Structure formats: C-alpha cells, structure tokens
Amino acid sequence: MSAAEVRPATPSDAVEIARIQRLTWRAAYTDLLGADALADLDAADLEGTWAETIGYPDSAVYLATEGSFTVGYCVAGPAPHDEAATAAGTLPEDAGATGLIASLVVEPRWGRRGHAGRLLATAAEGLRAEGLTRGITWVAQSDHATLGFYRRAGWTPEGTVRTLDTGRGTLREVRLTGTLELELTR
Known part of the structure; x- marks a missing residue:
C-alpha cells in the first residue's frame, strides 16, 4: 500500500472533494434519492460549495x-445548537463542548484500508x-456499514x-455520540 495520510483541505481540493x-x-x-436527482448534481455548484x-x-x-x-474527506467543527439539542429541543449541559462530524466519506474503491479511521481520528x-x-x-439508520464503523470507534x-x-x-437518521479521545490507527 502507498503511503496513506490525512491533511487539511485547501480551496484547490474542492474539485476532488466534489x-x-x-x-x-x-x-x-441512488435508491433513496433517485438517479435523476443524482444526475443533476452539478459539478460547478458542488465545487463552489466545497470551496466555501x-x-x-x-x-x-x-x-x-x-x-x-x-x-476521502471529513468535515468537522463545533456542533451548532440545533444539531446538539435533545429531541425535546433542550441543550445538553455539554453542548458547548460538543463537536460535529458533519460528513465523513471515503470513495468506495478505497474502503477498508483505514482511511475513515484516520479521518475520524484527525478530526x-x-x-x-x-x-x-x-x-x-x-x-x-439503514447504513449498517457506517453505523458499524462508528460503533467500532466507540460511538453509540x-x-x-x-x-x-x-x-x-x-x-x-440516528444521532451517534462518543468521546473525542479516540484510539484509531492514523
């Protein structure tokens, strides 16, 4: 295997992320959103969104x-209050200390090589x-592979x-939570 690593993205990476x-x-x-909706994903729009x-x-x-x-890529940051709130709309005591993994995606052909774990650990x-x-x-809720990945990382x-x-x-969708003190291979 070639050297694998994780680094911060730069605006020039928007094309690859898109x-x-x-x-x-x-x-x-495709089954969930439909082929037509996915075919309409405009490259220029996605690239602009990723650059922003x-x-x-x-x-x-x-x-x-x-x-x-x-x-692959991962987007992380402090959890907005509406993301951290309970189902009843109240904020947990640790809302100010909660981060959000907004997206973590590895291209399918590169799966099962540790990239997701390195991304999560770096984030x-x-x-x-x-x-x-x-x-x-x-x-x-139907994404058993991703649910399993987060469970192996200790998130539930x-x-x-x-x-x-x-x-x-x-x-x-189900919300998972866990410590940021991860022990994953980077």
Whole structure:
C-alpha cells in the first residue's frame, strides 16, 4: 500500500472533494434519492460549495490520501445548537463542548484500508484542540456499514432520530455520540 495520510483541505481540493461526493452518492444513495436527482448534481455548484466550506472559519475539512490519490474527506467543527439539542429541543449541559462530524466519506474503491479511521481520528484531534470533548454525527439508520464503523470507534446511538424529506421519500437518521479521545490507527 502507498503511503496513506490525512491533511487539511485547501480551496484547490474542492474539485476532488466534489468528484468523490458525486461518485459516492451515486453508489450509495441512488435508491433513496433517485438517479435523476443524482444526475443533476452539478459539478460547478458542488465545487463552489466545497470551496466555501473549506474556507468557512468554524469548520475544518480534512482529506485522506493514498499515494497521489485523494480518497476521502471529513468535515468537522463545533456542533451548532440545533444539531446538539435533545429531541425535546433542550441543550445538553455539554453542548458547548460538543463537536460535529458533519460528513465523513471515503470513495468506495478505497474502503477498508483505514482511511475513515484516520479521518475520524484527525478530526477528533482538531476538535479536542478547540477544547471540545464529545462528538456527534448523524447516520442513515439503514447504513449498517457506517453505523458499524462508528460503533467500532466507540460511538453509540443516543436515542435522537430525525427524518429528512428526500423528494422521493424520507430518510431516517440516528444521532451517534462518543468521546473525542479516540484510539484509531492514523
């Protein structure tokens, strides 16, 4: 295996991140969102969105690479209050110390090589450097592979769910939580 590493993204990485998002969403979400909706993912729009996300001051975007290939990405930052709130809408006592893994994606052909673990560990390290101690993320209830990944990292469902309208139906997501003191291979 070529050298694998994680590094902060730069605006010039927006093209590769958009490519990975389009490819991965088509592989994972066609049944849920429909081929037409995914075909409409405009490359220029996605690239612009990713360039803005990379430059956003309250989040960090990390890239996983293997050799000269960009293979995945992760977006992390302090959890907005609406993401950290309980199902009843109240904030937990540690809301100010909670980070959000907003997205963690590895291109399917590069899966099972440790990239997701390195991305999560790097994001957790960055969140801890900001004084945060707990992380949360949302995962589709039907995405058993991603749920298993987070469980192996020590994160567990905490009882909060949300339902998103996909235009073709609904997507039920569960919120997982865990410590940012991770012991994953980087």
